[in-house]
Amino acid sequence: MPNLISLSMCETRISNLWTTSAALAKLPSLTELRFQNCLCCKDTGPCPALSVGLADATFQDSAADEGIENSANNLNRYKNSADDYEVELSSYLQRSNFKELSSNPLPNLYGRAKTTSKICDSDEILISERNEDLKDASIRLKKYISHHPSPICFEKHYREYMVVSLPNLEVLDNLPIRRTDRDMAKNVFSKYFEYLPYKRKQKESVISLLQKREMGTSGTYYQNSSKLKHRNPYRNSQPFFSRSLSASKLGSSAWPLLHPMSSFSHIYKDENKRLRPRQFEYHPSNSSLMAFGTLDGEVVVINHENGNIAGYIPSIGATNSVLGLCWLKKFPSKLVSGLDNGRVTLYDINHIPPKVADTYDNSGVTTFFDFEQLTSVHVNSADDQFLASGYSKNVALYDINTGKRLQLFTDMHREPINVAKFAHHSPFMFATSSFDRDVKMWDLRQKPLHPCYTTSSSSGNVMVCFSPDDLYLLVSAVDNEVKQLLAVDGRVHINFDITTTGSAYNYTRSYYMNGRDYIISGSCDEHVIRICCAQTGRRLRDVYLEDGETGKSMSVQSLRGDPFRDFHLSVLAVSMRPKSKSEIIKVNLLASSSHGKECSYGEHIRSSYSLGG
Incomplete structure (x- = not known):
């Protein structure tokens, strides 16, 4: 029988739930773990103070089976138990020469900031966090006082995630993991986390999935003839297998x-x-190309698959940052660029050299009327117009074919408009977002005087x-x-x-x-x-x-x-x-x-x- 492992990682820099749990899962003998500790505990075992005054395990199990409809009397018993617990814990800490921490924010086992001076009523915990059968676990978690926490402890639902991810774990952060803890953790995990992409419930190997595809089956759960009539006709479709393969590969790459x-x-x-990149956009039709603008005003087209430069446009005049980039879809060699000084330019990458040249060819370049304090440009689905917005309350509409500014829509928001975006399929609909907290939908056919709607x-x-x-x-x-x-x-x-x-x-x-x-x-x-x-x-x-x-x-x-x-x-x-x-x-x-x-x-x-x- 392998030796059981206890591990303390308090005050480390660990913060990632996913990679940490994947690494620790390779230690099947790990039974005691902590990223934070109770004040009175020197080792990784269960804290004696956190076991004093709580309902015993027998009552805990019976409460889990009684259900919500018979929980009124149990609730009063738990309240009394919680009161007794608070007295017992205080007495235990005094005997151990410890003092409770002040009201400085501390992480609790849910990964939320809390203060020891603010303890939720047990009935609120029961209503908001779990059903009546999880009272004991909720009380223990709310009474926990953290010490030497790692950043991972501040992640939302940290404890539940670790309990579900490490099924052999018996003690976490000096708190024993009971049956009710595991039940609560499973419910929280299923509510807030996706175990695998596309709601896959279990990991499968790529080889297994390919074998099932060749055999024309989707999974072992279809081998039961009684369930064949419920078979989803799309289970054998290409998207299904593509998503299954993605889930398998992501599940094996922590x-x-x-x-x-x-x-x-x-x-x-x-x-x-x-x-020094500042903005970037994938090409809409060529999977290998990407354009990015720099803090120095350059525009670079790169083959991101092999690292080769496909085109380089140097900065012109004073150095300004590229804040707006947008490819045209019907004319995929063309790209609109906007600088923070307001300069808006249309480039044709077929005329752009891959390196800095002594002379720059301006053919295939169209310059538009400046839009001051620009932060965003976006082309519509017809590739005939684009929007420019920035640190102002206005949005400008440009004609790509003529290079003219068609209209300046003023006072569309109460504060600067950081982004204006066209819809993907309508050349008339666009949305704006502003630091005034509003998002508005507009229709060019209404000469946007009033938004279609506003949401905040x-x-x-x-x-x-x-x-x-x-x-x-x-x-x-x-x-x-x-x-x-x-x-x-x-x-x-x-x-x-x-x-x-x-x-x-x-x-x-x-x-x-x-x-x-x-x-x-x-x-x-x-x-x-x-x-x-x-x-x-x-x-x-x-x-x-x-x-x-x-x-x-x-x-x-x-x-x-x-x-x-x-x-x-x-x-x-x-x-x-x-x-x-x-x-x-x-x-x-x-x-x-x-x-x-x-x-x-x-x-x-x-x-x-x-x-x-």
Whole structure:
């Protein structure tokens, strides 16, 4: 029989639930674990104080079976038990020469900030967190006093995630894991997390899935003849197997492959100069191309599959940042670029050299009327008009064919309009998002004097975008306020309930991935990319970013889902210390970082997964 393992990881830098649980799952003998500890505990075992005054296990099991309809008397018994517990715990701490912490915010086992002076009533806990059969577990968690916590303890539903992910674990953070704890954890996990993509319940090998495809079966659960009449006719379709393969590959890649793709000093005559990306966009029809603009006003077209430069446009005149980029769909060699000084230009990449030239060919270049303090440009579905918005209350409409500004819509919002986006399928409908907290839908056929509707966020809106089929709007407001709205009338479809930081400058951006199946979200004060199901809001995975050269965290400036590859995305990441550094990093969720050495430019960025770093 293998020796049982106890592990203490208090005060480490660990923060990623997914990679941490995957690493610890390789230790089947791990029975005691802690990332934070009770004040009175020196080792990883169960805390004696947290077992004093609580209902015994026999009563706990019977309460779990009685159900909600017979819980009135049990509730009073639990209240009395909680009162007795509070006295017992205080007495125990005094005997142990410990004092309770002050009302400074501390993490509890749900990953939320709390104060020891504010303990919820047990009946509120029962109503909001679990049913009557989980009273004992809820009381124990609310009474827990944290000490030496690692960052992972502040993650929402941290305890439940670890309990479900490590089924052999018996003690977590000096609290024993009882049957009711496991029941509660399973319910919380199923509500807030997605175990595998597309609601897959269990891991399957790629070989097994391919064998089933060749045999014309979808899974072992169809071998039961009594269930054949309920068979889904789409189970054997190509999307089903594609999604199954993705779920299998993602489930086996706890540490996704990340690599930068913008360190191309060789395009300069001065080899020491480095590109500094500020904005990027995938090509709409060529899966290998991407364009990005830099902080120095350059526009670069790159083959992101092999790292070769397909076109390079140097900055013209004074150095200004490229904040707006948008490809044309019907004329895919053309690209609209907008600088923060208001200069708007249409380029034809067929006329762009791959390197810096002594002379620059201006053929295929169209310059438009300036839009002051520009932050965004976007072309409509007909490729005949585009919008420009920025740090003003106005939006300009341009004609691509003539180069003229058709109209300036004034005072569309009460504060600056950070983003204006056309719908994917209608050349007339567009949405605007503003720091005045409003998102508005407009129709050009109404010469937009009044919006079709207005919907509001609780903080300033950073951006808005349409889902690929135009059924939804994805709205991102300051500090992780991310919502999906019904595009037809602006009603909230899903609130993704991402943890806030309290910063008024934590600008959040979100986009779709895998069509409209998932959303990816990141913020400029955080080094994490969050991936959520767009239909349920459940969290699928978090990806943390670190600079492999310095070990410093890299925050998320912008990000995009790859329109041609499921579970692929790119992120513009910025490291501020010791020096400002920006990289476009490709993220492949289906491949493991253990293959990073095979990638020609994947050596300097890693995901943040080291245990105890």
